[in-house]
Amino acid sequence: MVDNYDTATVEAVGKVTEALETIERARGHLYSFHQLTGGADLVLGAAVEKLEKAGHQDWARRISEELIGLNVLPDRWTFQVVEEYDDGYYKTCRDFERELLAALTDGRRHLHEQQMKDDRRTHGRPGHEAGAPSRPPAGA
Numbered sequence: 001m002v003d004n005y006d007t008a009t010v011e012a013v014g015k016v017t018e019a020l021e022t023i024e025r026a027r028g029h030l031y032s033f034h035q036l037t038g039g040a041d042l043v044l045g046a047a048v049e050k051l052e053k054a055g056h057q058d059w060a061r062r063i064s065e066e067l068i069g070l071n072v073l074p075d076r077w078t079f080q081v082v083e084e085y086d087d088g089y090y091k092t093c094r095d096f097e098r099e100l101l102a103a104l105t106d107g108r109r110h111l112h113e114q115q116m117k118d119d120r121r122t123h124g125r126p127g128h129e130a131g132a133p134s135r136p137p138a139g140a
Helices: 007-053 057-067 078-104 111-120
Strands: none
Touching: 007 057, 007 078, 007 111
């Protein structure tokens, strides 16, 4: 039992939060994909300049026409993929978790981790203090 919330509920809600944390990590990788792909496109531009200076206009032209600005998916650059993910899957999952927390834990987050901390710390030892309890996000 954590602050009057039954253990089964705390564990179940904790699993949903764990899933959302994994989704957050996936979102970060998606932003990495976006930035790395954009960076590669800019490097290809530098390659075009060097190929032109080296007298390889045909290769420079092919890179300019075939690779630079190429959609990563049909009709989409990476920013569009990121926006669709954010506005669809990510927002739906994030909003669901907030709704679940509001309904089952009064909006309090990380109760499962709070219980783990209490179970694993050495009570009374410096550096092992309980600290502030989990609380709902500001404005919730």
